[in-house]
Every structure is written in C-alpha cells, then in structure tokens.
Amino acid sequence: MRALQLSANRKLELTNIAAPGKPAPGEVTVKIKAVALNHIDVWGWRGMAFAKRKMPLIIGAEAAGEVTALGEGVSSVLPGQLVAVYGAKTCGLCAACRAGQDNLCTYVGGVYGFHLDGFACEAVNIPARLLVPAPPGVDAIGAAVAPITFGTVEHMLFDNAKLQPGETILVHAGGSGIGSAAIQLAKKTGCTVITTIGSDDKKPKAAALGADHIINYRKDRFEGVVRKLTKKAGVDVVFEHVGVDTWAGSMLCLKRGGRLVTCGSTSGISTQMNLMQLFQQQLKIFGSFGCRMENMANAMQKIAQGLVHPVIDTVAPFNAIGEALQRMEERNVFGKIILEIA
Numbered sequence: 001m002r003a004l005q006l007s008a009n010r011k012l013e014l015t016n017i018a019a020p021g022k023p024a025p026g027e028v029t030v031k032i033k034a035v036a037l038n039h040i041d042v043w044g045w046r047g048m049a050f051a052k053r054k055m056p057l058i059i060g061a062e063a064a065g066e067v068t069a070l071g072e073g074v075s076s077v078l079p080g081q082l083v084a085v086y087g088a089k090t091c092g093l094c095a096a097c098r099a100g101q102d103n104l105c106t107y108v109g110g111v112y113g114f115h116l117d118g119f120a121c122e123a124v125n126i127p128a129r130l131l132v133p134a135p136p137g138v139d140a141i142g143a144a145v146a147p148i149t150f151g152t153v154e155h156m157l158f159d160n161a162k163l164q165p166g167e168t169i170l171v172h173a174g175g176s177g178i179g180s181a182a183i184q185l186a187k188k189t190g191c192t193v194i195t196t197i198g199s200d201d202k203k204p205k206a207a208a209l210g211a212d213h214i215i216n217y218r219k220d221r222f223e224g225v226v227r228k229l230t231k232k233a234g235v236d237v238v239f240e241h242v243g244v245d246t247w248a249g250s251m252l253c254l255k256r257g258g259r260l261v262t263c264g265s266t267s268g269i270s271t272q273m274n275l276m277q278l279f280q281q282q283l284k285i286f287g288s289f290g291c292r293m294e295n296m297a298n299a300m301q302k303i304a305q306g307l308v309h310p311v312i313d314t315v316a317p318f319n320a321i322g323e324a325l326q327r328m329e330e331r332n333v334f335g336k337i338i339l340e341i342a
C-alpha cells in the first residue's frame, strides 16, 4: 500500500509498504479515507528535539476511514461503517481511560503520526476502542476533523473553560482549523465572539462563521481593540493556541476572574508571565491537549445536525503534502487542509 513517510526532518516520501494483515483480537482494519492536517504535523515535519520516534514514520494524526475487517471479539463497530480515529494510543485500562478521559491516560503510548506511525496511508490496524462511529449525515471529511480539530475545541471550550451562553470570548487565529471551529461552537453556544486574523481577505470568511468582531492583528494591537470593544471590562474567555506572540496580550484581555484555555504555542514555547496580574486579577489558566472520545461524538453530532461545519481550505492529494505543510507554517490558510487517500 502507499504511505506518506517522514524519513528525515522536512523530508517526506510517498512509499510503498506492506499492507496490514488480519486484525489482531480487539483490533479493526480501517481503510483510511481522509487525513486532516494539524499544526502537530508541522512540528513533526520540522523535527522536534524532544519527540521520541523512529524514522521512517508514517505521518497523519487526524483521520477517518471505513471499517473493512474485525478482529476477534470486536462488536463496537461494523464492517462498512465510517469511523473517526482517536489520535493517541491510550491504554484503555488506567483510571483515566476507564473514566472516559483518554487524554489523561497514565500509560499513553504516543500520538499517532507524531511518535507512532500515523494514518497517511491506505489502511491501518487499530484497537476498536479508539474508533468513534460517524452518525448519518457526516461524511469522511466531517469525521476526519472530529478527533483533533473539533474534539480539541469541544474539550477546551466546554470541559475546561466551561463556556456559558452570554459570555464574550476572544478566539485567536480565526482562520486556523481550530480557530474556525471555535468561532462556530462559541457562537452556537450564544456567546459574543471576537476573533483575530492576519489579513483583511480573511475578514468576510470569519464573519460568515459567526464572528461578531474581527481584528487584523497585523494592523491593530488586538489587546487594545478588545479592551475598547468590552468597554475596558475584558472578555470572559480567551481561546489561545498562538503562544509567545499573543500571551501577554491575551492575559491583558481577560476580565477579573477570566479564563484562558490553551492547546498550542505555534509561535514558540517559552514566554514570561506577570504573576501579580495572575493572582490579583484571579485569572484561571487551563492547559488542554487532545480530547475525550465523547468530545468527538458530540462534535460529529453537531456536524450532523448542521450546527457547525468543517471549514475546508483545500482538499489535496497525497503528493501535495509538502506545499500544504509549508502553507500551514506560513499561516497562509483558512480552515483545514485535507489529504484524500484515494
């Protein structure tokens, strides 16, 4: 079968490797239909010093596909069913996994496509417990953006920040995959949504997703605009994933007792923080990574009901991956880039 393998930093190759054999007990063979790219793919492609991994590595952390074969004892999915695939190899046995909080697994084996072989290939064998069936009305692309894009945002907004109707939220980088999901989910919750974008041509697209106020962060200091929009009160919640470039401004945007939730740091990982501001303003900071299986199911339900939709920048074939990662690195995208595994 064909697979997209990383053989060295910034070196991706379309290779031919052996297809997976019969699924082991408890496992399922999934024919991959679509892979959604995320910033973790950019990190992996550039090379990350602390990531333990063996090259060559099949990339692709977020995917959906069709069940084609069942291993012994599997009854949770059926052949022919469209499924979204959880992005990490969790143990299924520890207290966190048994409580449905796979992203807190004590014995996690790694993130697929980053530490372990991922999903940018024609088929994989994977434990059945890591699959979430797509409801009717959700296609392969809708299912492919459930595990990391929509799942992560569901977990950030509702499990961690506990976003409430009527609140005001600042969503950074509204043109990114998770930013475009966060705008929609916050708007459907009944919130006022302020978002940042990096170029004026993204403005109508962000407005169409439901953003009430859109700030071009390259033209205006977003923290100044947010304070003005909220009459100096600040926002209830900041949705962070940019990191170094926006951290100090994000903290300034929060109202007293406000919540900041972050799942990424695309502009770098170390920053300074004003601790006096943290405790005097009684700010709450939530680190968020991945999601619970239930977040994936909830996201797909909302997609099926037409409440939210995946925002697609490009659907590209396998061999366009290099260019796609480059564009993500340059932030020259609006929404998701999907690789189709035809």
Ligand SMILES: [Zn+2]
Binding pocket: 090, 091, 092, 093, 094, 095, 096, 097, 098, 104, 105, 106, 107, 108
């Ligand atoms: Zn576990």
